[in-house]
Amino acid sequence: MSITPFVKWAGGKRQIMNKLLEFKPKAFKRYYEPFIGGGALLLELLPSHATINDSNKELIYIYKCLRNKKLFKEFVRICKLHEEKHNEDYYYQIRDLDRKKRAYSQLSIPEKAARCLYLNKACFNGLYRVSNKGFFNVPSAKREKVKCFDDENISKLHKYFVKNRPIILSGDFSSAVKTAREGDFVYFDPPYDVVGEQSFTSYTANGFGKDEQIRLRDLINELTAKGVLVMTSNANTPFIQEIYNGFNIHIINAKRMINSNGDGRGDVEEVIITNY
Numbered sequence: 001m002s003i004t005p006f007v008k009w010a011g012g013k014r015q016i017m018n019k020l021l022e023f024k025p026k027a028f029k030r031y032y033e034p035f036i037g038g039g040a041l042l043l044e045l046l047p048s049h050a051t052i053n054d055s056n057k058e059l060i061y062i063y064k065c066l067r068n069k070k071l072f073k074e075f076v077r078i079c080k081l082h083e084e085k086h087n088e089d090y091y092y093q094i095r096d097l098d099r100k101k102r103a104y105s106q107l108s109i110p111e112k113a114a115r116c117l118y119l120n121k122a123c124f125n126g127l128y129r130v131s132n133k134g135f136f137n138v139p140s141a142k143r144e145k146v147k148c149f150d151d152e153n154i155s156k157l158h159k160y161f162v163k164n165r166p167i168i169l170s171g172d173f174s175s176a177v178k179t180a181r182e183g184d185f186v187y188f189d190p191p192y193d194v195v196g197e198q199s200f201t202s203y204t205a206n207g208f209g210k211d212e213q214i215r216l217r218d219l220i221n222e223l224t225a226k227g228v229l230v231m232t233s234n235a236n237t238p239f240i241q242e243i244y245n246g247f248n249i250h251i252i253n254a255k256r257m258i259n260s261n262g263d264g265r266g267d268v269e270e271v272i273i274t275n276y
Contacts, residue, residue: 002156003046003153003156003160004153005038005043006062006117006149007037007062007117007120008126010037010127010128011189011191012038013038013040013041013189013233015254016233016270019250019252020041023272023274024045024185024231025185025229025231028183028184029181029184029185030047030050030184030185031050031184031186032050032051032176032177032184032187033050033189034053034054034177036059036060037054037189041187041189042166043160047166050164051167051169051176051177052176054170055172056128058113058115059128060168060169060170061110061112061116062075062113062116065109067161067165067168069162071110071113072158074110075113075114078114079148082115082118083118083145083147083148086122086146088140091119091122091140092140095119098135098136118146118148122140122143122146123141173190173216174215174219177219177223177228180223180228181227182227185231186228186231188231188232188233189232190213190216191208192234193213193235193237193239194237213234213239213240216232220232220275229274229275230274230275230276231273231274232272233271233272234270234271235268235269235271236251236268236269236271240271244271244273247273247274248273248274248275250274251271252270252271253269253270254267254268254270255268
């Protein structure tokens with residue numbers, strides 16, 4: 001069953017999927033992805049036992065709708081409504097809902113999920129970015145029409161999630177792997193280490209700095225001691241090379257597709273790091 005990610009997400013992995021498949025374990029038990037994003041590797045592997053997590057709660061609302069038949073039906077209905085009502089004024093009306101805390105808190109899960117997907121499809125360059133107050137702040141892409149999803153693909157996604165019922169979490173990456181045991185496979189795709197102005201880490205209001213990169217490395221050491229199979233991606237920087245000294249580090253070329261400046265997109269070096 002061929003399924004593709006339902007969102008365009010900064011750091012999406014479809015372009016380097018052949019390399020991820022080359023370096024993944026030959027066999028594993030359960031699958032974990034603590035920074036799920038668009039879930040490209042999950043949707044390539046389609047594991048029967050999976051735990052996914054992301055600190056972006058709005059994104060996780062979409063995954064929860066995919067796993068629940070009742071929520072999914074309402075989610076699709078609201079997405080279609082957004083498509084019908086779309087214009088410049090409507091975009092900013094929906095975008096600014098998170099600035100009204102009481103009103104936003106009263107939205108249902110399908111309403112929050114549909115808002116997240118609509119904004120992703122209608123905003124500039126498909127970029128999910130929030131301010132330091134946690135407000136979505138990407139301007140409109142000024143499209144005349146917006147389509148939230150491909151009907152066939154979203155139906156396949158729904159069927160996979162309903163059949164396999166992956167565990168869906170929205171918390172710290174360390175909490176997402178607490179149940180990982182020997183023989184399980186964890187793929188970490190964190191916000192990348194900063195490379196001048198080339199990096200993008202504004203997925204959440206808190207960002208993801210070098211202290212977090214070290215905390216992730218320490219967690220990978222703990223998982224390694226348990227016999228958990230771990231693969232992680234990152235930018236090829238001296239800092240990442242240093243903190244992962246002793247692991248298997250594979251340097252690959254990738255294209256950076258999301259950048260507010262078109263001249264800032266192009267080939268970059270990334271690393272795929274494994275403990276096996």
